[in-house]
Amino acid sequence: MVREDELRAAERAVEWPEAVDAGLVYIGRIHTPWTSRLDCPRQGRLDGPTCRIEVFQPWDQALAGIAEFERLEVLYWLHRSRRDLVLQSPKSDGATRGTFSLRSPVRPNPIGTSMVALVGIEGSTLLVRGLDCLDGTPLIDLKPDRCAFTPLAPPTPGDSDVGDP
Numbered sequence: 771m772v773r774e775d776e777l778r779a780a781e782r783a784v785e786w787p788e789a790v791d792a793g794l795v796y797i798g799r800i801h802t803p804w805t806s807r808l809d810c811p812r813q814g815r816l817d818g819p820t821c822r823i824e825v826f827q828p829w830d831q832a833l834a835g836i837a838e839f840e841r842l843e844v845l846y847w848l849h850r851s852r853r854d855l856v857l858q859s860p861k862s863d864g865a866t867r868g869t870f871s872l873r874s875p876v877r878p879n880p881i882g883t884s885m886v887a888l889v890g891i892e893g894s895t896l897l898v899r900g901l902d903c904l905d906g907t908p909l910i911d912l913k914p915d916r917c918a919f920t921p922l923a924p925p926t927p928g929d930s931d932v933g934d935p
């Protein structure tokens with residue numbers, strides 16, 4: 771269920787650490803039709819609306835070659851999430867699950883990921899379908915769909931899945 775910043779029955783928050791480790795750089799901004807969490811889809815769909823991913827200078831230079839890919843993985847910072855919950859009650863019914871067993875936007879490092887369809891490029895703006903974030907969400911990375919890459923070498927014993935039935 772959609773939340774603002776309330777603590778629900780049986781949820782548990784922890785003390786936020788004074789220091790943080792990593793300094794992220796926002797490399798762009800995502801423009802979507804959704805301004806409220808009440809309207810925003812829980813997960814993006816490839817038949818959803820076209821959204822715009824604006825890539826800031828100088829990172830726009832890093833878009834070279836991206837047009838070759840039909841699918842991209844988009845990583846974004848769910849900047850309006852609280853970050854201190856370890857137990858959450860998605861249905862607000864008192865039943866809780868650990869944050870790491872949920873895809874909730876509420877997490878210590880609120881990174882969201884979506885696999886999107888690349889439907890167009892206008893300069894340093896990508897047009898994509900498949901997002902589920904609020905208008906203005908900061909962009910933190912773009913990667914081509916991992917399935918588009920052929921492994922460099924055949925798998926060998928010890929690699930995951932080798933020998934699995």
Ligand code: SAM
Pocket residue numbers: 772807808810811812813814847848849850851873874875881882883884902903904907908
């Ligand atoms: N697809 C991503 C994932 O699985 O990592 C995000 C899933 S999360 C369940 C999507 C929800 O996060 C949306 O329905 C909305 O309620 C919330 N959300 C979207 N953008 C947000 C933002 N910028 N800050 C906080 N919450 C956001």
